[in-house]
Amino acid sequence: MTLRMPAExxxxxxxxxxxxxxxxxxxxxxxxxxxxxxxxxFADAVRAGGAGEQVRLVCNDEAAATCAxxxxxxxxxxxxxxxxxxWLRDTGPICVERADGSRALADFRFNGWGGKYQMPxxxxxxxxxxxxxxxxxxxxxxxxxxxxxxxxxxxxxxxTEQCLLNPNRNPDLGREQIETLLAGSLGLSxxxxxxxxLINDHTDGHVDNLARFVAPGVIAIPEATTADDPNTAIYAxxxxxxxxxxxxxxxxxxxxxxxxxxEVIPASYMNFLxxxxxxxxxxxxxxxxxxxxxxxxxxxxxxxxxxxxxxAILAGGGSFHCTSQQMPSAGENP
Numbered sequence: 552m553t554l555r556m557p558a559e560x561x562x563x564x565x566x567x568x569x570x571x572x573x574x575x576x577x578x579x580x581x582x583x584x585x586x587x588x589x590x591x592x593f594a595d596a597v598r599a600g601g602a603g604e605q606v607r608l609v610c611n612d613e614a615a616a617t618c619a620x621x622x623x624x625x626x627x628x629x630x631x632x633x634x635x636x637x638w639l640r641d642t643g644p645i646c647v648e649r650a651d652g653s654r655a656l657a658d659f660r661f662n663g664w665g666g667k668y669q670m671p672x673x674x675x676x677x678x679x680x681x682x683x684x685x686x687x688x689x690x691x692x693x694x695x696x697x698x699x700x701x702x703x704x705x706x707x708x709x710x711t712e713q714c715l716l717n718p719n720r721n722p723d724l725g726r727e728q729i730e731t732l733l734a735g736s737l738g739l740s741x742x743x744x745x746x747x748x749l750i751n752d753h754t755d756g757h758v759d760n761l762a763r764f765v766a767p768g769v770i771a772i773p774e775a776t777t778a779d780d781p782n783t784a785i786y787a788x789x790x791x792x793x794x795x796x797x798x799x800x801x802x803x804x805x806x807x808x809x810x811x812x813x814e815v816i817p818a819s820y821m822n823f824l825x826x827x828x829x830x831x832x833x834x835x836x837x838x839x840x841x842x843x844x845x846x847x848x849x850x851x852x853x854x855x856x857x858x859x860x861x862x863a864i865l866a867g868g869g870s871f872h873c874t875s876q877q878m879p880s881a882g883e884n885p
Contacts, residue, residue: 553650554738557879558704559825565605568594568875569637572615577867585863591622593871596857597826598625604827632679635670638869641696642673643876644681652882656681656688657736659695664754665719691736694720698757703764706740713747713756743796745789749817750781759872760819762789765850770798773805780807781815803846804839822870830854833861833870
């Protein structure tokens with residue numbers, strides 16, 4: 552049966568978002584509290600757009616749920632399920648559309664981003680969230696995280712060699728075998744392979760921090776605007792590869808060099824989330840925080856561009872896109 556993974560800009564029924572709960576994973580209670588507030592603001596911003604898009608905030612236990620309820624200002628739905636961490640883009644089920652317009656879910660194997668961060672609950676949260684829907688779910692024998700790819704809804708996907716070809720994921724599989732598995736599970740028909748992801752990205756270079764589709768055949772990639780940007784060469788290489796693949800590249804400003812305790816962190820504007828009526832964009836109190844909104848706006852007419860602070864979430868390793876996984880509406884085509 553022909554499968555298609557919808558683009559993120561297509562309508563959603565709901566959005567799963569993970570809620571932070573474990574202070575040990577966030578560098579202490581103070582950063583955890585700020586991350587919780589930033590996630591609640593994210594959920595509220597998605598719900599503020601309405602358009603039928605629900606938010607299902609996944610909380611580890613009743614204590615986390617109580618904290619979330621105190622922070623939320625919207626009618627977000629609380630889902631209590633055991634999670635190790637909040638990165639549901641990587642651990643949650645991925646929805647595909649079948650030829651008849653019906654939906655199905657794919658649940659991949661997960662090994663803690665190459666064995667680096669293995670936490671109880673993450674290994675089967677995808678299956679548990681899938682079981683709470685009425686959709687069929689297939690188990691795919693591939694170690695894979697959703698943040699490793701992005702798609703434009705036509706079967707065109709983008710990834711990085713640093714992640715999908717990393718021996719800490721599927722050491723016995725080459726790129727053709729990986730493409731075959733993604734073709735059968737997500738509907739991939741063409742893959743753009745970029746090189747490395749951002750410096751110090753503990754996911755081994757997830758593409759949703761580097762390059763995102765903003766329209767069919769159009770990919771947004773940052774470019775350095777300062778001489779000390781640590782990812783200058785990475786952006787340039789990604790742009791060259793995308794153009795060589797025949798894609799239109801939409802250049803985006805980079806947040807530039809952002810450090811914490813003297814170490815470069817993988818801050819990225821590309822970790823935005825496209826909701827039904829808004830695009831939620833992480834910002835970092837950096838000079839290009841407004842410029843990124845101006846650059847993205849032409850691609851999302853009718854959607855509000857909502858900048859929200861994401862520094863505390865980034866302290867845990869990601870941003871808004873990483874924490875969420877959408878449920879596309881049934882039978883919607885580009």
